[in-house]
Amino acid sequence: MSIQTARRMNQARRSFVREILKAAAKSEVISFAGGLPSNDLIPVAQVANAVQEILATEGAKALQYCTAEGHPALRQWVADQYRAAGLSVSPDQVLIISGSQQGFDLIGKVLLEPGDAIIVEDPTYIAALQSFGLFEPSMLAVPMDQEGIQMDSLRPVIHGAKLLYTMPSFQNPTGISYSAARRAEVTNLLRDTSVVLVEDDPYSLLSFDGRTIPPMASQLPDRTILLGTFSKFLAPGLRLGWICAPMELMEKLTIAKQALDLCSENLGQWVIHRLLSSPDFSSYLQTVRATYARNCRAMRAAVKRHLPDAQCTDPAGGMFVWLTLPPDVSALDLFHTAIEKGVAFVPGQAFFANGGGENTLRLNFTRCGPETIEDGIARLGAAYRSLACY
């Protein structure tokens, strides 16, 4: 007799991206599929030194449980970052969590009832759909243009929604950033509603020119939940990020965090705080930004050369460009041909909550340097041309 599972799992599927990453893991495949930082930039030696110093001075304390809220100095760092960016928050509004991904679950636990409406960008981050999806909401996908979510499509659906999930800076998957005007339009619209804004911001420290844009939260502080992560600019494997929320939600978010895993990894919190406090951190960050800016330029130039039919976004930071192929081209067909030619990407349709985007694809530019990017995009161009021959 098989075990009866819960209804919320009926629609749940394995992450498409993760399955693709497995296909792309063969050593001969150039992968533009993942969303990983460059191995060359992960500060391995600095982590090794930090661990030595922390264990020498703190001893077993750094290997015991932490509080559910997280390492106080790290919460303070997050609050300080926001203050510098124009948003006044207290460290008490920050919880350290196991990657910003865990924030979706905490938000779902604290806010979502089955059937609640969530508005998402179309396309949007797949794993947010997956995580929110387990709370059985209805998903409303609102199209994007080059300045962010389309207001004409957002206005008719905003009332009655529970959450608006947005990634206003260097969005995953498109690389698009909201203009200042669009940010204001969205927060103005939300002000007259009860909708909670979820501002997911994994990439703003990966701004190519180092300029930071004030978070949308600064215009709607009482109703915005911010998510951030150390994965994209330091090391994903430490699995640490944060959630920053209005004070009235902190008690319940903390309870949900306690119930989920008691606390996040302790030693890693000490390590990250040490790296952030190092005098070398700002030059490290500049190197990361310059490297990714260079890679992005190389990728856009290579796309122009080898895939002249494709439209390519022009991100000012983050990890991805987004390609739109002619309407009759299937990115999924292209994917299969491309894998044979030794290059991988993520077909765009996976990022659309309610279908569409068959002729789109996401390319990551942080994992490979310019030469490999040139080689990989040349292979992609060859795959595209061979597809056109059928």
Added chain:
Amino acid sequence: MSIQTARRMNQARRSFVREILKAAAKSEVISFAGGLPSNDLIPVAQVANAVQEILATEGAKALQYCTAEGHPALRQWVADQYRAAGLSVSPDQVLIISGSQQGFDLIGKVLLEPGDAIIVEDPTYIAALQSFGLFEPSMLAVPMDQEGIQMDSLRPVIHGAKLLYTMPSFQNPTGISYSAARRAEVTNLLRDTSVVLVEDDPYSLLSFDGRTIPPMASQLPDRTILLGTFSKFLAPGLRLGWICAPMELMEKLTIAKQALDLCSENLGQWVIHRLLSSPDFSSYLQTVRATYARNCRAMRAAVKRHLPDAQCTDPAGGMFVWLTLPPDVSALDLFHTAIEKGVAFVPGQAFFANGGGENTLRLNFTRCGPETIEDGIARLGAAYRSLACY
């Protein structure tokens, strides 16, 4: 306007134990309250060395994302442990998770609908109640005796229940272990039902005499979910444990894990595997067992001397003894007096799902050595006597 939160959070409270741990954190207080391993036993130098060696050989790879399923060698180690204990499982049935606590959430996601009945031991592990509670089940608490859950109370409620949550070895909070006969009675009873057995086993490696008891899962392999952890015998701050389930549940458990946090901490998985593979591991584990056995003896002897009115359990492993005071004594009153005298414990009533246990308390014996135990229990005895004077 305040933000409307979800119904599941209405009953959720901050962990009582965690609040008590804060009260007990003052340096002058001897704390028997937590469930932490001894600082002196956490293998700090070995962790430091392991990190150096792993980062020197694996480099950035150990700081990138891991698969959702976890480090293959660690999954293999878990499967090998079970095989040695008499349960044949494949590494494919093991997921590495962020402490066994996270397993409650994954089980809840995959199996529980609101209103489903969960049977728990009375008393039981508080944080399991907290985590399962967010899935809005009905909790049925079945009393314990010295051999485990009471069959006469279990039989009338077993049909129609969704889960039986049990900790058959060195239970938290009582230290009681199920007898072999009781294990068989429980699994025989469950065999004719559709109830899923959740066998939570954080402590079996902390058996004082090193003997391992075959998991109950070996008698009901198709319907048992096992939870285990590296927190209690290595280092809690690495936040790593595992869930081992029937093959038919693995796909959905993996999806739920992906949605929750993508994967568990990567570097820590490499570290733990290295510690487990070290030729010193078995002598390390023997030292841990001998130390805790000695502490437990010291605590029971001190209780006999300083609190002759109390009944004390006689655990063969784990981290806790359980005291039952005369029926008219309030352990909560004792707690407040004891804190003034400089000693902390957890009043037992927190461990009862539906109330009761006002005259019981839990004492941890892993955190302090025999001299501190003697001092702390003497203080507790003084607190008890001063309470009796009112």
